[in-house]
Amino acid sequence: MRIRELLSCGRPSISFEFFPPKDQAGFDRLRETIASLRDLQPTYVSVTYGAGGSTREKTLDIVSRLRADYGIEAMAHLTCVGASRDELRAVLQTLRDAGVENVLALRGDPPRGSDRFEPHPDGFAFASELVAFARSDFGFCLGGACYPEGHVEATNLEEDLAHLKYKVEAGCEYLITQLFFDNQMYFDFVARARAIGIGVPILPGIMPITNVAQVERFTKMCGASIPEPLMDELRRLKDDHDAVLALGVAHATAQCLELLQRGAPGIHFYTLNKSPATRTILVALRTAYPPARTPAGS
Numbered sequence: 001m002r003i004r005e006l007l008s009c010g011r012p013s014i015s016f017e018f019f020p021p022k023d024q025a026g027f028d029r030l031r032e033t034i035a036s037l038r039d040l041q042p043t044y045v046s047v048t049y050g051a052g053g054s055t056r057e058k059t060l061d062i063v064s065r066l067r068a069d070y071g072i073e074a075m076a077h078l079t080c081v082g083a084s085r086d087e088l089r090a091v092l093q094t095l096r097d098a099g100v101e102n103v104l105a106l107r108g109d110p111p112r113g114s115d116r117f118e119p120h121p122d123g124f125a126f127a128s129e130l131v132a133f134a135r136s137d138f139g140f141c142l143g144g145a146c147y148p149e150g151h152v153e154a155t156n157l158e159e160d161l162a163h164l165k166y167k168v169e170a171g172c173e174y175l176i177t178q179l180f181f182d183n184q185m186y187f188d189f190v191a192r193a194r195a196i197g198i199g200v201p202i203l204p205g206i207m208p209i210t211n212v213a214q215v216e217r218f219t220k221m222c223g224a225s226i227p228e229p230l231m232d233e234l235r236r237l238k239d240d241h242d243a244v245l246a247l248g249v250a251h252a253t254a255q256c257l258e259l260l261q262r263g264a265p266g267i268h269f270y271t272l273n274k275s276p277a278t279r280t281i282l283v284a285l286r287t288a289y290p291p292a293r294t295p296a297g298s
Contacts, residue, residue, distance in 0.1 A: 001073050002141035003102045004173040006043050007201050012289050013043035013266030014282065015203070018273055020047065020058030029273065030062075036275040038070055040282045043266065046104055049077040060091075064098045075143065076100055079108030080130050084122040088130065092138050103140045104176070105130045117153075128167040135171030144172035146202065148180050148189035152223035157192070165198055174200050176268045179207040179218065181226050181251070183258050204259050207270035208277040209248030212238040245277065253281045260289055 007013055016037060021027045034045075045066060049059045059076055066074040076095055078088070095103065107117065107127040119125040124133065127144060134140050144167045147160060154160035168175070175198075180186055186204050193202060209215045212234045219226055226234075230251060237243040256267050267285070269278050 001101065003044055003073070003075060003143065004141050004201075006073065007174055007203075007265055009043075012260050012264070013203065014040070014285070015043050015266065015268045016045045016271050016278065017205075017268065018045060018047050018062065018271060020062055021273065026273070033271065033273055033275040034066070034070060034072075036279055037271075037282070038072065040279065040286060042072060044073040044075055044102065046075040046077060046268075049079055049106075049108075060094055060098065063095070063100055067099065073102070074100065075102035075104055077104045077106060078130065078134070079106045080119065080124040080127070081108035081117070082120055082123075084120050085124075085133070086122070088123070088133065089137065092134055092140070096138055096140070101141055102143070103134060104143045104145070105134055105172070106145055126163070126166075128163070128170045131167055131172055132170040141173055142171050143174050143176060144168070145178065146175040146189070146193075147178045147223070148185040149178070149224055152221075161192060161196055161198075164193065165196055168198050168200055172200060174203060176203045177205045178222050178224060179205050179270055180224055181209075181230060181255070183255055183262075185225075186259065186264070187262065201265040203266050203268045204255075204264050205268045205270060206252055206255060206259075207272070208252040208281060209234065210245050210272075210274070210277055211241075212244055215248075249277050249280050252277070253284050256281060256285055257288070260285070 018030060018033070021030055047059050047062045047066070063074040063076045066072045078091060080088070092103070105127055107130070109117070124130050131142050131144060134142055146164055150157045150160045154163070164175070177186060177189070190202050207218070215226070215234070233247060234244060237247060259267065271278050
């Protein structure tokens with residue numbers, strides 16, 4: 001089922017992001033995570049995508065299995081990195097042949113070891129171009145990424161929003177934000193997006209903090225910030241794993257409750273292929289926000 005339709009069910013959506021593991025042990029852990037989270041009835045899940053074929057086949061396999069084996073609607077990520085138009089067309093055709101209806105169209109990060117993105121000579125330089133390509137030739141339900149604190153390569157927030165509007169006009173039907181830890185960043189971003197005519201649903205992306213060094217690395221890479229009081233407390237507790245986990249779960253739960261109370265259309269969890277933190281948060285949320293029902297006739 002198309003995710004844009006699922007977002008119109010009248011209740012907040014809950015979704016999870018997974019990534020293809022590198023080895024069999026990782027796949028075994030991922031299956032345990034999916035089994036643990038399935039009974040919480042996610043609206044859909046997404047699976048990330050590696051450039052240059054590094055996890056391409058794994059992404060396609062996981063997305064297909066999620067739908068067939070678990071009955072969960074799935075969205076495949078797709079990036080422009082290192083890919084020609086013909087290669088992207090072949091991936092999109094494979095997804096369509098597998099019955100996948102939903103794609104998150106991304107430009108993608110520069111390859112490891114490179115500090116700038118270089119498009120393939122016969123590829124795309126911007127996610128908006130990939131969106132237009134996938135829309136015109138395949139008719140997928142397309143999502144896109146957005147950045148409450150601005151993309152790391154954007155000169156300013158206005159420029160970043162202008163590029164986002166191009167992407168929506170090219171065919172994005174909903175957006176998922178980069179991770180953030182201050183809800184005001186999200187609310188301000190949504191207000192600025194609406195002010196320039198971006199009307200599609202904007203889903204907040206939440207990553208529960210479970211490891212201090214890890215979250216510092218992630219935020220540096222993507223340009224997100226952590227409120228100073230929270231960062232001070234995390235650093236104080238950094239050597240106590242259980243205390244960091246408890247604080248991270250408490251902060252993310254408070255974030256999610258406020259976001260939903262103030263009208264966010266759902267929550268997208270960056271799970272890092274682990275279930276305990278996300279499950280704890282979801283159990284609390286499901287008390288206040290039961291799962292959305294699939295529309296009649298779907």
